[in-house]
Structure formats: C-alpha cells, structure tokens
Amino acid sequence: GAVVSQHPSRVICKSGTSVKIECRSLDFQATTMFWYRQFPKQSLMLMATSNEGSKATYEQGVEKDKFLINHASLTLSTLTVTSAHPEDSSFYICSARDPPAPRETQYFGPGTRLLVL
C-alpha cells in the first residue's frame, strides 16, 4: 500500500523557535495532503488542507501565520510551526490522498511529536 513518511518523528525545541515538519508520499504523487493535530487523549483535529501548487486551506480557528504550510511538490508538504510556544506541544499527523485510489482514501504518516519547552 501507499506509504507516507514524516520527519522528524520527535522534536523538542525552545519556546520562540520555529520547527519544520516534513510529510512525504514515498511511492505515489499526492495532489492533496492534510495536516492534523492530536492532543493527548483527544481526537484528531484537521488543521489545514494542502493542495500542490496553491495556498493551503485552513480550518476555522487555526492561525495561518503561525502554522505555515507549503506543498511545493507532489510528494512533499511541510508544516512550519513559527514562534512555537508550550501550548503548541502536540502530536502532528499528516495524510495524503492518492488520486487513483477510491475517493477519500487517505494514507496517514506516523506522526511527529512536538514538545516545546
């Protein structure tokens, strides 16, 4: 099946710094990628939808200037958490759609755990 990777798997940073998380589709081209965050013991929350070559669409309540998303190629989307603060600590998961697959089939990455000190 299709594989989605994320890098890094875990990152610890100081408050005020920026962190970039990469999401790659390894064996297919993903025109659309999604970014989610998951707080402990809670569900996934969709943050934004990233379409290759265009601006990301953010969900209500998600600060686009804080969570910068770039989908520059069909196999790579990046999420940059700018000026991170402890409340941004979370588990970030990306997913990607493989167009030939049945509609709404998403393949999920393993997630990136961010801890902001």
Added chain:
Amino acid sequence: AQSVTQPDIHITVSEGASLELRCNYSYGATPYLFWYVQSPGQGLQLLLKYFSGDTLVQGIKGFEAEFKRSQSSFNLRKPSVHWSDAAEYFCAVGGDNDMRFGAGTRLTVKP
C-alpha cells in the same frame, strides 16, 4: 455540519470475547464512513470504509462494520478479540476534502 460521536471513551474486553465499538454521525449528505486504528506512538491505519453498496463492510484484522442509515450509526465489530487489538479506535466521516474524527475509543484487552 458534520460530526462524529463515539460514546465510549474506554472499553475493556477479555481476550476471545466479542467487541462492538459504537459510532454515530451527523452529515448532510450520504457520508463516507471510516474506522481507523492507532497503536501507541504510531500513525493511523485504515481498518475499513463505507462508500456505498452493501451496508456490511469487511475490513482487515477480522473487523467488520455495519452502516445503518436509520440510526446514523456505523458500529465496528469483531467476533473474537486478540490481545494485539488493544489500541485507540477512531471513527471518521467525510466527503470531499473534509473529514471529521470522533474522539476515539481506547480498547483494553484483558488476558
């Protein structure tokens, strides 16, 4: 607006017992429905999905789910649970470019 409710936050079953995880949804049109499983520290894995057709869908690892439109439900079942099934289970509903997840149900399996 679409939403997903998983009424049970935590369920404990004995190994070999049957399992049913509940999922209720609210969606304006015909929904696409999914069940995912998440093991600790890992990403989500799709167990099964319903788009149309037969309302009883079979998934991986011996799981099945039944779509009941009249009850707005999509409950996940397994006849005999294995210790390796202990994980977090998420129900999700979606259309084009929008997917909503339930809060998840944590499954504990007793020996």
